Amino acid sequence: MENGLPILLLLLEIFTTLVLLVLVGVVIIAFILYVIDVRQTEHTIRRNYPVIGRFRYIFEHAGSFFRQYFYAMDREELPFNRAQRSWVYRAAKNVDSTVPFGSTQSNTIPGTLVFSPHPFPSLAEAQAISPMIIGPYCRQPYETRSLVNVSAMSFGAISRPAVIALSRGAKMAGCWLNTGEGGLSEYHLSGGADIVFQIGTAKYGVRDLDGNLSDDKLRTIAAHPQVKMFEIKISQGAKPGKGGILPGVKVSEEIAHIRGIPPGMDSISPNGHLDIRSVGQLLDSIAHIRAITGKPVGFKMAVGSMEFFDELCDAILARGEESAPDFITLDSGDGGTGAAPQSLLDNAGLPIRETLPLVVDKLIERGLRERIRLIASGKLILPVDVAWALCAGADFVNTARGFMFALGCIQSLQCNRNTCPTGITTHNPQLQKGLDPTLKANRVAQYVTNLVNEVRVIAHSCGVDCPRQLQRRHVRMVVRPGVSVPLDELYSSAEYRAITLQHPGH
Numbered sequence: 001m002e003n004g005l006p007i008l009l010l011l012l013e014i015f016t017t018l019v020l021l022v023l024v025g026v027v028i029i030a031f032i033l034y035v036i037d038v039r040q041t042e043h044t045i046r047r048n049y050p051v052i053g054r055f056r057y058i059f060e061h062a063g064s065f066f067r068q069y070f071y072a073m074d075r076e077e078l079p080f081n082r083a084q085r086s087w088v089y090r091a092a093k094n095v096d097s098t099v100p101f102g103s104t105q106s107n108t109i110p111g112t113l114v115f116s117p118h119p120f121p122s123l124a125e126a127q128a129i130s131p132m133i134i135g136p137y138c139r140q141p142y143e144t145r146s147l148v149n150v151s152a153m154s155f156g157a158i159s160r161p162a163v164i165a166l167s168r169g170a171k172m173a174g175c176w177l178n179t180g181e182g183g184l185s186e187y188h189l190s191g192g193a194d195i196v197f198q199i200g201t202a203k204y205g206v207r208d209l210d211g212n213l214s215d216d217k218l219r220t221i222a223a224h225p226q227v228k229m230f231e232i233k234i235s236q237g238a239k240p241g242k243g244g245i246l247p248g249v250k251v252s253e254e255i256a257h258i259r260g261i262p263p264g265m266d267s268i269s270p271n272g273h274l275d276i277r278s279v280g281q282l283l284d285s286i287a288h289i290r291a292i293t294g295k296p297v298g299f300k301m302a303v304g305s306m307e308f309f310d311e312l313c314d315a316i317l318a319r320g321e322e323s324a325p326d327f328i329t330l331d332s333g334d335g336g337t338g339a340a341p342q343s344l345l346d347n348a349g350l351p352i353r354e355t356l357p358l359v360v361d362k363l364i365e366r367g368l369r370e371r372i373r374l375i376a377s378g379k380l381i382l383p384v385d386v387a388w389a390l391c392a393g394a395d396f397v398n399t400a401r402g403f404m405f406a407l408g409c410i411q412s413l414q415c416n417r418n419t420c421p422t423g424i425t426t427h428n429p430q431l432q433k434g435l436d437p438t439l440k441a442n443r444v445a446q447y448v449t450n451l452v453n454e455v456r457v458i459a460h461s462c463g464v465d466c467p468r469q470l471q472r473r474h475v476r477m478v479v480r481p482g483v484s485v486p487l488d489e490l491y492s493s494a495e496y497r498a499i500t501l502q503h504p505g506h
Helices: 003-037 043-050 054-066 084-095 160-173 215-222 253-259 280-292 307-319 344-349 352-365 385-392 401-407 437-461 494-502
Strands: 114-115 130-132 143-144 148-149 175-179 194-200 227-232 298-304 328-332 373-377 395-401 477-481 485-486
Touching: 003 043, 043 253, 084 130, 084 437, 114 373, 114 385, 143 227, 148 160, 148 344, 148 437, 160 401, 160 437, 175 227, 215 227, 215 280, 227 280, 227 328, 280 298, 280 307, 307 395, 328 352, 352 373, 352 385, 385 437, 385 477, 395 401, 401 437
Parallel strands: 148 175, 148 395, 175 194, 194 227, 227 298, 298 328, 328 373, 373 395
Antiparallel strands: 114 477, 130 143, 477 485
16 A cells, blocks of 8 residues: 555646646647637637637537437528528538538428429520619619629618628629618718618608608719619518617617617617508609609518509509509518517518519509519528529519628527627627628628529529529429429419510510
8 A cells, every 4th residue: 555655646646737738738729719710700700709609610510410310400490491591601602502412302392392494404504694674764774684682681780891791792793782771871882882772661861850751862862873773661571560670779879870860779660651651652752752863763562462552553554654663672471670579570471472473463464564673572592582583573582681691690590689699780899890891792792693603503404594584384383292383373374474475584
């Protein structure tokens, strides 16, 4: 025992020394990783949460090995599942978008889309997308080739660096950027992108002291060459019948100045426009704004029934087709928002899958389809979504959450707070610093480019040269397990068939 005691103490000393060396090594490594993380700009989470943020990527990688045993599969997360988000992340980073082995999506679930490949696919790999003109009766019509554009996200709902990145990225991609209802800021203009100015129910940015529409401010906004169109927000898919909600914690001095409201107080927009309470007043407002600005004017809404469109078409035809809105943005009942009552978020507004074909057919039936451009919006973030919308009859697609993922959103569901860990929906400078506008602008542009390129892939598989030539016969919808129906039969319209025969590219 006496001889063994020194040996035991020696072993204990060696063990203690090794533990100390390991701890010192861990501290040194952690310090090195900390310095690397705070200085890099590629990963927002790592910059905002040095060292600790690395565990997210470790768990993300390891998750593919463990999910099949312990966790939900790729397609079971909401509102956007892992497979959807992963595609956007890869597209934005311009990395390989192919997947191995086989699809994880079941093609037997009702509502699933299946495109119809042509036996002789198109060989027109590099054909330019045909341009479209919006607002033929305006003094300054807008012509664009864009298919996918940045949907309404106001400065306030999203941060300064996020707006700057979107503006720069939209310019690089050749698409437009919608301001959202929070007004036009210098950050929207900073990247040089085409701008769609949204007029919300509170008329932020174009309101007088009494909250009414100001013609002088309209002229000031329209004087910016980058501002190409004006959109009257009638309703939003995520909260139809409820105005915009910006919590007071996100109303900074700068945002309050742009909106013309007190800082630190909740920014609650009226449920509707006080001066637009009928179809006639809506057309009057469109005509007035168009006359003041000289630029295309349309409106955005979530559809509740087709009675509104019957009344709208009757009024337009009575006044003349020049009185029509230059475009209509159809928002989906499953659209996104920064904050909304759950009762509206979950259970109000029809989905875009139902409303877009109905509105297209209604406009064709009334002879107004060529006059009014249609923009589809609401959870359309993938190539299949964009291709479907074009097949159904849309001219353009808008997405907001797709671009949020391109900016680095991890779906932490903190948009209504000031705690977004990726710096996208927060005005906390410490969290914003992780979002590098230069890097994220490239990802915004790459997302658009890769999204449109894959829509081209679908179009070529269907046998047409350009995505704008996609029609309803090119896609089928599963109606029950083992049975799918082409959209041109599912939405059978004699008028639609007639016009597509005359104008194959819509």
